[in-house]
Amino acid sequence: MKRLDGKVAIITGSNRGIGKGIAIALAGEGCKVVVNSYKEDDDAKNAVEEIKGLGSDAVFIKANVTREIDVKELVEKAVKRFGKLDVLVNNAGILVAGTADKLSEKDWDRQMDVNLKGVFMCTKYAVRQMLKQGKGGRIINISSIAGLVGFPGISAYCASKGGVTEFTREVALDYAKYGITVNALNPGVIVTDMTKAMLADGSTKKALLESTPVGRFGQPEDIGNAAVFLALDESGFITGHNLVVDGGWTAR
Numbered sequence: 660m661k662r663l664d665g666k667v668a669i670i671t672g673s674n675r676g677i678g679k680g681i682a683i684a685l686a687g688e689g690c691k692v693v694v695n696s697y698k699e700d701d702d703a704k705n706a707v708e709e710i711k712g713l714g715s716d717a718v719f720i721k722a723n724v725t726r727e728i729d730v731k732e733l734v735e736k737a738v739k740r741f742g743k744l745d746v747l748v749n750n751a752g753i754l755v756a757g758t759a760d761k762l763s764e765k766d767w768d769r770q771m772d773v774n775l776k777g778v779f780m781c782t783k784y785a786v787r788q789m790l791k792q793g794k795g796g797r798i799i800n801i802s803s804i805a806g807l808v809g810f811p812g813i814s815a816y817c818a819s820k821g822g823v824t825e826f827t828r829e830v831a832l833d834y835a836k837y838g839i840t841v842n843a844l845n846p847g848v849i850v851t852d853m854t855k856a857m858l859a860d861g862s863t864k865k866a867l868l869e870s871t872p873v874g875r876f877g878q879p880e881d882i883g884n885a886a887v888f889l890a891l892d893e894s895g896f897i898t899g900h901n902l903v904v905d906g907g908w909t910a911r
């Protein structure tokens with residue numbers, strides 16, 4: 660018996676990177692998973708195949724988290740395919756660097772749309788489904804240490820993740836009495852496409868590593884393991900929490 664046998668999860672933005680790491684970790688514990696992205700590419704197909712190879716069931720559902728109709732259909736299609744929804748992981752996100760004096764309005768809006776509005780809309784339709792089922796649920800938001808402490812040069816990203824941090828606390832209060840827990844994971848620097856350019860620069864890489872006390876960058880499975888913990892039935896007394904998974908970055 661695996662720890663998430665019989666559960667069904669949607670992980671937004673899970674064709675690659677941290678989302679894929681979370682989908683694999685949940686599937687490894689017996690969870691049926693919906694892999695999602697705004698486009699159906701080879702990464703999406705490969706993620707589904709890899710998860711099926713673990714012996715768990717997986718399906719890809721295309722949806723842009725910034726479009727309400729897509730999000731509504733994402734939840735409907737997931738429930739049609741697997742019969743219910745137990746876990747939502749709000750992982751889809753984008754980062755466009757820029758200090759306040761240089762960032763365009765368009766890049767501010769894009770990051771707010773995906774990173775914050777997307778979390779709201781997926782939460783809205785997932786919670787409606789969980790309330791209908793009447794058996795509680797788990798919502799796990801992938802925020803960032805940039806949603807807890809300042810991080811130079813990425814103004815809109817910090818603002819959007821700060822919003823996710825606070826939205827997590829508020830939504831937790833609204834649905835605690837229904838057994839729906841709402842928590843955030845706040846990763847430090849994780850090796851994915853999002854950080855590829857940053858880590859390709861030798862001096863930036865050195866500075867980031869020096870700020871990470873455990874002496875290594877995180878991998879998607881580090882976040883996947885933490886997501887499994889929050890998804891468990893046994894984690895039902897944890898809600899409204901922002902859990903750092905940052906190799907000690909914010910402990911300094």
Ligand code: NAD
Pocket residue numbers: 671672673674675676677678695696697698722723724725750751752753773801802803804845846847848849850851852853854
């Ligand atoms: P990534 O760029 O590899 O993955 C982002 C994912 O989001 C992709 O699967 C992409 O398809 C999806 N996505 C983007 N826009 C979307 C939309 N409109 N609708 C649906 N899906 C969309 O980056 P990642 O590092 O894996 O990031 C995943 C999450 O983790 C993000 O929320 C990011 O902010 C957060 N995070 C990353 C790090 C890091 O160091 N990599 C640190 C802290 C937080």
